[in-house]
Amino acid sequence: MGDKQAERSDGGEQAALWNGPSGQAWVAQQALLDRMLQPLEALLAGAVDAGTARHVLDVGCGAGATTLALARMIGARGHCTGIDISGPLVDVARSRAQREGVTAAFVHADAQTHAFAPGSFDAIVSRLGVMFFTDPVAAFANLRRAARAGAELHCIAWRGAAENPFMTTAERAAAPLLPNLPPRQPGGPGQFAFGDRQLVLSILADSGWTAIDIKPIDVACALPARALEDYFTSLGPVGLALRDADAGTRARVVEVVGNAFRPYVQGETVHFTAACWMIAARSPAGPQAGETGGHR
DSSP, X not given: OTTOSXXXXXXXXXXXXXXXXXXXXXXXXXXXXXXXXXXXXXXXXXXXXXXXXXEEEXXXXXXXXXXXXXXXXXXXXXXXXXXXXXXXXXXXXXXXXXXXXXXXXXXXXXXXXXXXXTTOEEEEEEESOSTTXXXXXXXXXXXXXXXXXXXXXXXXXXXXXXXXXXXXXXXXXXXXXXXXXXXXXXXXXXXXXXXXXXXXXXXXXXXXOEEEEEEEEEEEEEEEGGGHHHHHHHSHHHHHHHTTOOHHHHHHHHHHHHHHTGGGEETTEEEEEEEEEEEEEEOOSSSOOOTTOXXX
16 A cells, blocks of 8 residues: 555565554545646656556555556556555555446555566556565565566656655654554554665665666645644554543644644645655576576
8 A cells, every 4th residue: 555654564464454443544545646746646656668668566555545546547458556554554455446437456465465467467566555564575576476577667656755745744643642543663564664775775676676666856845734633633652542542632732733833834735845765676588597696
């Protein structure tokens, strides 16, 4: 699921969250999140060669916005598949595809371990969905095996927390008021797990990808100011902590966090910059490398 702020993994606790409260929160805020992250979706769609891509996999597809955009772009000459660990979000994606008349398939599974048919895809993409694997080398090796020889990989991942102050504004402001605020785990899977460019390079090389290219991008994103309170009270660590907060605490958090976001509000719109990596790589053109054979 592409763009999640709270941490997740294939472990029991995180799988339970994304098939429970966190997944339901993302379902409720699907339209807002799609609007916020549409510029990233457009970048991924532009990176895929619509003339040659026939079978595309969207990793961490969430509610399916990127998968459906690619399916519309490729049309009847190809097929798009989205995969996500969250059942509720996959259900939404399937419903959207049916409602919009777009041909796409959605799989409720963990891309790190899912048994893809070998050599199935000529393009693999992800919008903010690859930072949450418990074993990223194993995950990208699994994706590489699912890729055809010479297939393209295009991912967008967050850079570090220091470069994305908007993304941590709510938890920094709310921390004194919410002792149960879920902490971020440095070095573990999570929103900023790919903040170190060298780490990302090593993960891709050790999992057998070639022609690796990692560029910093700064993308202007926005959301309606009227939706800001729903955004920070529903999603991420603050959204999780507020589930157990009393009315008084919730009111104080809304006031304090709302004030903290004021620098981002311009009239009726909240503007922020998404500091990300644009990651590209290619599956080896010859015989596939070993499980974790390094290729630079």
